[in-house]
Amino acid sequence: MKRNSTNPKRGKSTSRGSRPKSGAGRPKGKRGAKSRRRWPFVLLVLLAVPLVGFLIWAHSGGEASTSVRFEVDPYExxxxxxxxxxxxxxxxxxxxxxxxxxxxGEIEPGAHLLGPGLSAAELSRRLTRSRGRNSQKLSVPEGLNxxxxxxxxxxxxxxxxxDFVSAARKQTLLDELGIxxxxxxxxxxxxxxxxxxxDTRPEDVIRRLVRETRKRLRALGDSELVKRRG
Incomplete structure (x- = not known):
């Protein structure tokens, strides 16, 4: 009779041993969390690559080999x-x-001096006449008409x-300059x-040259006055 009796304690230990241990699925959860954290970085890279390529394209170019006068219609x-x-x-x-x-920015109507081979950034700056345009030198020797x-x-x-010749004969500009x-x-x-x-406005070029003439004449007049007083 004693041999057929069951031990309740032993039965309980068997049922406990069949239960899964708590936290058995945690490693898988950690891998999923890491994967989710990587997605924003991957998305940022996917967006940055075409953007960087676009900016490189926009600034790739050089000096225009020839000058092209291009008129911007204010109504187009x-x-x-x-x-x-x-x-x-x-x-x-x-x-x-x-x-x-x-x-x-806002495109400026009127005549512009453009050219093939300019970068998209430089062409855009010329059309809007914004800062950052290429710097050019104008040499004016004595005796030129x-x-x-x-x-x-x-x-x-x-x-x-x-456009330079037209602006040089414009009566409103002559009046402004006191000529x-x-x-x-x-x-x-x-x-x-x-x-x-x-691509500077011709009126601004003329203003600068006339201003330089008057500055030199004033300096010459002041020096002559000093000589007379001395």
């Missing part, structure tokens, strides 16, 4: 403008340039020759070497 929308730039050979990828131009100076300004990619009894600014453009941003 940006898609029309981009298509005209593309047809003129100034933009190779209209879609990409359109995306880049979305972040640019108005047309010769205009040709040098265009060769330096500062402004178109025809009387003259049909142009010829004779008021001081011979020197100047530095301008590419």
């Amino acid at each position: 929308d940006r898609p029309q403008l981009i298509q005209r730039l593309h047809h003129a050979g100034l933009v190779q990828s209209p879609t990409l340039f359109g995306w880049y131009l979305t972040f640019a 108005l047309y010769q100076i205009a040709e040098r300004a265009e060769a330096a990619q500062i402004c178109a020759a025809q 009387e009894r003259s049909s142009s600014v010829e004779g008021y453009l001081f011979p020197a070497t100047y530095e301008f941003a590419a």
